[in-house]
Amino acid sequence: SGELYCSLPNPRNVHFESINMKNILHWSAPEGTGDGVLYKVKYAVYGVGKWIRKPECRNINRTWCDLSSETSDYEEQYYASVKAFLNGTCSDWMETTRFNPLTDTKIDPPMVSVSSTDRSISIILTAPEKWKRSPEEESMSLLQVYPGLQYNVSVFNKKTKKRWSFSISNNTLVVPWLEPGTAYCVSAQIHVTTPLLDSGFSKEHCITILKDK
Amino acid sequence: GACSVSMSMTEIRAGFTAIKANIQSRDPIRTLSILSHPCSLHKVKSSDRCCITHQLFTFYVDKVFKHCRTEDSFVNRKISSIANSFLSVRRKLEQCREKNKCVCGEESTEKFKQILANYEGLNVTSAAMKSLGELDILLDWMEKS
The missing domain is CATH 2.60.40.10 (Immunoglobulins)
Structure with missing residues (x-):
């Protein structure tokens, strides 16, 4: 897909943080990179054959992305993935483990x-x-x-x-x-x-x- | 009357949770599912629940657990504990079937055929490991109502 040769270190610890099924994707910046790193995010419904880009999290410099809307069906399970860009080079796509909103969310007190x-x-x-x-x-x-x-x-x-x-x-x-x-x-x-x-x-x-x- | 089977979901769930990350990391295929696509367990009519449950417990006992040995003894112990729980539940479901309390309708037969087709679309070890990694899909569905 015309991707650049990816020599940038990868984003680290890509994972979902979920409270009451508000599902936020989080990650850490690639090791040794200062400011200026940009990211893009995609997600997939487990068992369905395509990755879907998240436009609101394209070329962002923050290290989180709200995927609550995309992962709101708790009868499904999901993967998400992040790629980093800096000075014309990029990292590999780094994936979460399989995310099950029903079992992997935290619940607030009553x-x-x-x-x-x-x-x-x-x-x-x-x-x-x-x-x-x-x-x-x-x-x-x-x-x-x-x-x-x-x-x-x-x-x-x-x-x-x-x-x-x-x-x-x-x-x-x-x-x-x-x-x-x-x-x-x-x-x-x-x-x-x-x-x-x-x-x-x-x-x-x-x-x-x-x-x- | 209805078939009612007591089982310790908490125990099975705890056993699976302990090995979930390990097992799912052995399944690199994101784009295929055994249990949830193309058709979802969550769409099963309540009248078909017992039959599908029996078919799925038989599927796991006969086709999944035996092909899921790993190099990790902790994981293997958890798998055999889950397998034993499934065996005892399957036996109870069998008794229901013998008393005609767990009738299979056309929909459950079709759905189970799809699950088997998904399973047979992969080599045995991959299919078994993927099925085991989807145990929470089965448990989530069973606990839903």
């Missing part, structure tokens, strides 16, 4: 909302949404993507320093028989059994149970 009534705490959990192209696009909760999604909830008594842990499948939890005048802190994590995926824990939400009148 949103946690906490309220208290009488001597109990009500906790409502919301799983993050799958990445979408635009705000107008219909939202899809990761709960729909991972039917076996569960929540691990931690409730911490700030007076006694005692911690309870719960594992629930639905998104609400009521913790009864709590001590008046005591502060409780709640945080939660998403757990998917298979494929095995765990989010981090959300930041703590603390609430104090009102004293009896």
Whole structure:
């Protein structure tokens, strides 16, 4: 295809970084090259016979490229590849390993909302949404993507320093028989059994149970 | 009634995840797939799920695992652990078939023919290694509903 003789060192560590299926291709500059290196990117659906160029990532000098749109069908798997150019010479195409959005994404912690009534705490959990192209696009909760999604909830008594842990499948939890005048802190994590995926824990939400009148 | 088979997907998934990068790196062919193209498992009707699952477990037991020996003993141990899990599930699916609970429709027969054609389009070792590298495609489909 009229390509130049490629003697430039290759881009390194070409890989996908994915959070809630927002899939960004990352790489490191070729060893020993300073400024001025430009890159182009292509991707392929595994099992389909052609590589597709990504126009928005042609002749770019940054070392990442957002391929979320191109890899949004999580029933498919993908490869991506990067080539470097500098002063009229180029590198080889350097590929990722096979990328499976369903198993290779990371999941954000759930949103946690906490309220208290009488001597109990009500906790409502919301799983993050799958990445979408635009705000107008219909939202899809990761709960729909991972039917076996569960929540691990931690409730911490700030007076006694005692911690309870719960594992629930639905998104609400009521913790009864709590001590008046005591502060409780709640945080939660998403757990998917298979494929095995765990989010981090959300930041703590603390609430104090009102004293009896 | 429906055929219901208990199996430890978590165990199979963990075993495959441990060797996925190793196995997939042995498959240089990006442009061909055994399970997902030209037709995708995700398009299988629910009435055909049991039959396709049985056919695919038989396919992996009879045609894939035995051709996937590597020079890496860790990888070989994981492969045989997955193979044993598949053997026990296949046996349970067989019992369902004997009780007529796992009927094969025309679509599943056609789809499985396509999978076999994809497999036979490559030499045995390449086809077996590619099939093993696509185990997550099978697991993803099975876990979907």
